[in-house]
Each structure stands twice: as structure tokens, then as C-alpha cells.
Amino acid sequence: MPDVLVVGGGPAGMTAALAARRHGAERVVLLEADDDVGGQYWRHPPAGRADPDEGEWHHHWQRFVSLRAALLRDPGCEVVTNAHVWSVDRRDGMPPLVHALVGEPDGQDRAQRTFDPAALVLATGAHERTLPFPGWDLPGVFTAGAAQALAKGERVAVGRRVLVAGSGPFLLPVVAGLIRVGAQVVGVVEASGPARLAKGWGAKPWRLAGVGVGGKAVELAGYLRVLAAHRVPCRTGAAVVAAHGVDRVQAVTVARLNPDWSPVAGSGRRIEVDAVCVGHGFVPRAELAIAAGCALDGHGAVEVDDRQRTSVPGVLTAGELTGIGGVDLALAEGLVAGAVAAGGEPAPAALRRRAVFREFATRLAAAHATGPGWRSWLDDTTVVCRCEDVTAGALRRAAGSTRSRGLRSLKLTTRAGLGLCQGRTCGRTVEDLLTGVLDPGRTANRPIAVPLRLGELADHGRTGNREDVP
Amino acid sequence: MTDIHVEVDGTPVAGLAGQSIAALLLASGRTSWRRTREGRPRGVFCGIGACFDCVVTVNGLRDVRACLRRAVDGDRVELQEDDRA
Numbered sequence: 001m002p003d004v005l006v007v008g009g010g011p012a013g014m015t016a017a018l019a020a021r022r023h024g025a026e027r028v029v030l031l032e033a034d035d036d037v038g039g040q041y042w043r044h045p046p047a048g049r050a051d052p053d054e055g056e057w058h059h060h061w062q063r064f065v066s067l068r069a070a071l072l073r074d075p076g077c078e079v080v081t082n083a084h085v086w087s088v089d090r091r092d093g094m095p096p097l098v099h100a101l102v103g104e105p106d107g108q109d110r111a112q113r114t115f116d117p118a119a120l121v122l123a124t125g126a127h128e129r130t131l132p133f134p135g136w137d138l139p140g141v142f143t144a145g146a147a148q149a150l151a152k153g154e155r156v157a158v159g160r161r162v163l164v165a166g167s168g169p170f171l172l173p174v175v176a177g178l179i180r181v182g183a184q185v186v187g188v189v190e191a192s193g194p195a196r197l198a199k200g201w202g203a204k205p206w207r208l209a210g211v212g213v214g215g216k217a218v219e220l221a222g223y224l225r226v227l228a229a230h231r232v233p234c235r236t237g238a239a240v241v242a243a244h245g246v247d248r249v250q251a252v253t254v255a256r257l258n259p260d261w262s263p264v265a266g267s268g269r270r271i272e273v274d275a276v277c278v279g280h281g282f283v284p285r286a287e288l289a290i291a292a293g294c295a296l297d298g299h300g301a302v303e304v305d306d307r308q309r310t311s312v313p314g315v316l317t318a319g320e321l322t323g324i325g326g327v328d329l330a331l332a333e334g335l336v337a338g339a340v341a342a343g344g345e346p347a348p349a350a351l352r353r354r355a356v357f358r359e360f361a362t363r364l365a366a367a368h369a370t371g372p373g374w375r376s377w378l379d380d381t382t383v384v385c386r387c388e389d390v391t392a393g394a395l396r397r398a399a400g401s402t403r404s405r406g407l408r409s410l411k412l413t414t415r416a417g418l419g420l421c422q423g424r425t426c427g428r429t430v431e432d433l434l435t436g437v438l439d440p441g442r443t444a445n446r447p448i449a450v451p452l453r454l455g456e457l458a459d460h461g462r463t464g465n466r467e468d469v470p
Numbered sequence: 471m472t473d474i475h476v477e478v479d480g481t482p483v484a485g486l487a488g489q490s491i492a493a494l495l496l497a498s499g500r501t502s503w504r505r506t507r508e509g510r511p512r513g514v515f516c517g518i519g520a521c522f523d524c525v526v527t528v529n530g531l532r533d534v535r536a537c538l539r540r541a542v543d544g545d546r547v548e549l550q551e552d553d554r555a
């Protein structure tokens with residue numbers, strides 16, 4: 001029985017596992033779905049293709065290398081890679097049982113492991129949000145994160161002439177990554193206008209000079225230099241509002257936006273590209289937290305107290321799951337969550353850093369929050385749910401003609417969110433499109449967190465593998 | 471860095487050991503390798519296992535996310551069509 005089980009091997013999970021050990025946990029298990037730790041932030045090619053210049057691809061790479069080394073040499077910490085947590089069983093007054101399948105992604109014959117932890121730290125991160133627009137389901141339209149994952153993890157460029165668009169500072173490292181793998185970036189387009197950017201980033205600028213946030217300014221300046229050196233035109237207050245092509249993207253329309261993100265009529269301009277990368281912020285990966293019974297805030301993030309504790313006894317969270325805040329906040333939250341999970345007192349320095357980077361996150365949210373006018377990018381024929389080909393028109397019609405006000409019934413009527421991805425891609429969009437029409441609900445409610453083969457499920461009943469049984 | 475060979479719908483395609491199947495397919499010039507029930511083409515979208523747009527059949531096993539599964543020498547990859555409505 002592990003004292004502390006950590007789910008997710010990104011920055012938050014790594015520091016949480018180490019802090020738990022330092023604060024007295026005798027056995028810590030860290031579960032990571034990928035075949036190495038590091039998360040999306042420190043995504044890198046596999047061991048056999050290691051790049052000696054890897055440090056140039058990442059910020060804080062040395063920090064990662066030493067965190068990983070510390071985890072791997074600690075005999076009290078077991079790092080389980082290729083571990084896919086597919087369900088958690090709630091129990092009264094204590095953390096849930098956690099079921100994982102260990103082996104190849106989407107494989108069969110994976111090994112079953114069930115954990116009965118004294119404390120559970122969820123550090124499952126976030127995935128990107130992409131707002132729909134006509135043509136966004138054409139091949140050649142990628143999330144910005146996909147471009148970054150393929151550049152950092154595979155050294156593959158998603159296209160030759162690429163436009164990067166959306167909102168948030170994450171777009172800048174994506175541009176830098178694309179340039180490194182040889183793509184020509186024809187432009188980067190930020191939806192928030194100059195006034196809102198200045199207000200969000202510029203408020204109380206002296207606070208930015210606090211612990212370590214100065215590093216953020218240096219980082220930003222570095223990206224802007226890359227943009228200038230490669231003559232990448234940068235626009236604010238604009239968005240990709242359509243992608244064009246037959247079987248793949250050939251061009252996009254970029255339009256000027258009003259402050260609410262609705263397009264300025266007649267401002268559209270066509271740009272030839274063979275790929276476009278779009279990201280409009282991130283959605284916490286909350287399915288395990290929801291299944292465990294953790295309360296969420298109004299933005300779909302897990303609610304925590306000042307010790308990273310959720311509403312469920314013995315369950316803590318750290319990183320993007322508590323709200324989108326970036327790597328520095330994730331590292332600090334992990335330190336706090338790990339210490340508390342082991343029954344210890346978090347280090348004051350970790351608490352201070354957490355406070356500073358939380359404020360930074362609040363600024364980012366203010367500067368880049370999604371404007372409601374994006375809804376007018378869609379026409380009735382625009383696909384919203386990519387898996388089941390459900391259009392905006394079909395959703396609106398179904399919502400208008402049914403007497404039920406529940407999200408669940410809308411999903412059953414239209415099939416939106418019922419396809420392979422289970423609403424990971426369209427869920428937030430569907431919730432937003434139907435605000436005011438339906439009762440509020442969350443699509444991230446998935447009792448089975450990742451798909452698994454029926455044969456594996458059948459085996460689960462047969463094997464007695466609970467790890468608290470000697 | 472070892473070269474590997476996989477079969478994509480019967481055609482041999484060269485790749486690198488450790489590459490994801492999605493990266494291998496993209497590097498081979500393919501941008502889509504699946505069609506939805508309405509016949510819309512799909513390939514990589516999220517690149518991190520969240521969207522399931524990239525699923526392929528690998529060695530006879532359906533619905534494998536190409537962006538997560540690493541290619542292994544000798545893999546047989548088949549492009550997948552959803553059952554038409």
C-alpha cells in the first residue's frame with residue numbers, strides 16, 4: 001500500500017512525489033501514462049533518440065534532469081510509466097481506490113494494478129482548447145499543442161507554411177518550436193486586442209519583479225527575438241475564422257476582432273498555408289478528479305484549499321488541474337501537495353512561490369480569456385463535435401426543440417460528445433454554446449477515464465491484485 | 471537511431487525507431503488517414519492523445535491512437551474508416 005500515490009508525471013507530479021518522500025512518506029508511487037516522465041512541458045524524444053542539445057528546446061531542462069534523476073534513484077519511490085489510470089472507486093471519508101492498466105497505449109494484455117493509497121495527489125494536467133470555426137476539422141488544422149508535441153517529441157514539422165493563431169503566451173514557444181524543425185511561420189495571430197493585453201500583463205508591473213517572475217519577462221523577450229529574427233509577423237486582436245481546402249487545408253481567413261472576439265465585418269483576409277495551429281487556452285483534465293468526487297470551480301478546475309487539498313479527504317491536486325497557471329506554479333503546487341499528502345508542513349518558500357505565480361496566472365487569464373463573440377465564427381454547418389460530425393445548427397435545433405434542459409439528454413439526442421474522444425475536444429464548446437439554454441453541466445464526467453478493451457475489463461474481475469493485500 | 475519499416479495498408483514505409491506512428495505517417499507525407507461516418511478526413515489534431523482523431527488499426531487491433539503508440543519494426547498499420555451511418 002503506497003503512502004502516497006501521485007497520478008501524472010509532469011512538473012507538478014514530479015515535485016509532489018519528491019516532496020512526499022522528503023516529508024516522511026515511506027512509499028510513493030508515481031503513475032505516468034507516457035513512457036517517460038516530464039509531461040507535455042518537458043516532452044522530449046525517447047531514450048534511443050536522445051538529443052545532446054535537448055536543453056535548447058526547453059526552459060529549466062536541467063531542473064527536469066535533476067528531478068528525474070532524484071525520482072529514479074530513490075528506492076522509496078516507484079515510477080510506473082505507461083500507466084493508464086482508467087477508473088477510481090470512491091470510498092467514504094478516504095481516498096479512492098485507483099485502477100491502472102500498465103502497458104502499450106490502447107494495447108491489449110496490459111497489466112492490471114490497483115492502488116489503495118493513504119493519500120492521492122492528482123496531477124493530470126490539462127489539454128488544449130480549440131474553438132471551432134468553419135473548416136477547423138480539415139486535416140492540416142492542428143492544435144498548437146500538437147505542433148509543439150511533434151516538434152519537441154518527434155522533431156517533425158506539421159507543415160511548410162504554417163500560421164499560428166489563438167490566444168495566450170503558449171503560442172510563442174509553439175512558433176519557436178516550428179522554426180526549429182524547419183517550418184516557415186507565416187504569422188502569429190493573438191485574439192486579444194492590445195488594450196486587454198496591456199491591462200492584463202501591465203497591471204501592477206512591479207509585482208512581476210517578485211520571486212522568479214523576472215524569468216518570465218526574459219523568456220518572453222527571448223521569444224520576441226526569435227519572431228523578429230525570422231521576420232514572423234505578429235498581430236493582435238485578430239483570429240483565424242475559417243480554414244479552406246478540400247481534403248486538407250490550403251488557406252485560412254484571418255479577420256480583425258472586436259473586443260468581444262466577434263469578427264469585424266469585411267476585415268477577413270485570405271492567407272495561403274499548408275498548416276494552421278490553433279489554441280485558445282487549456283481545459284483541466286479533470287475526469288479522475290470528478291470521478292473521485294472532488295468539487296470544481298466555475299471554470300471546471302478542481303477546488304483546493306491553501307494546502308492543495310480537495311473536497312475529498314486524502315485527495316490533493318497540483319498543477320493545471322487547479323487552474324491554468326504554467327510550469328512554475330505547477331512546480332510550486334506540487335511541492336505543497338506532496339508535503340501535505342505525506343502529513344508534513346509545506347516549505348515556506350514553496351508557499352511564497354505559489355502565491356507569486358498564482359498572481360501571474362490571474363494576469364494571464366485576464367489578458368487572454370475567451371471572448372464570447374467567438375460564437376459568431378460558426379455557421380449552422382460548422383462541425384462542433386469532430387468525432388460524431390455534429391454541427392452547430394444541429395445542436396441549436398435540438399436544444400430549441402427539446403423540453404429537457406439537461407446536457408445529458410442533448411448529448412443523447414445529437415450524439416455530441418459521445419464519440420471516441422468522449423467530449424474532450426467539444427465539451428467546453430458545447431457547454432458554452434448552450435449557456436442559458438441548458439442547465440449547467442460538465443461534460444468531463446466520465447466514469448471510465450480512458451478507453452479500455454473489453455477483454456482487459458473482463459480480466460479485471462478475475463485478478464485479485466489489490467496492492468494493500470500482502 | 472535505427473531505421474525501421476512498417477507496412478501502411480500494405481505499402482512499406484520507412485521510419486525511425488521510437489517515432490510515434492502519427493509522426494511516421496506525417497513524415498511519409500500523409501495528413502489524414504481516417505474518415506468519419508460522414509466521410510470527413512481525419513489525421514492528427516491534438517497530438518497528445520486527447521482527441522482520438524488519429525486512430526488507426528495496428529497489427530489487427532482497432533482504435534489505437536497513432537500519436538501515442540510508438541512504431542515498432544514490422545508493425546502493420548491499417549487506415550481506418552468509421553462505420554457509415
Ligand code: FES
Nearest residue numbers: 517519521522537
Ligand atoms: S491526435 Fe489527438 S489523439 Fe492522437
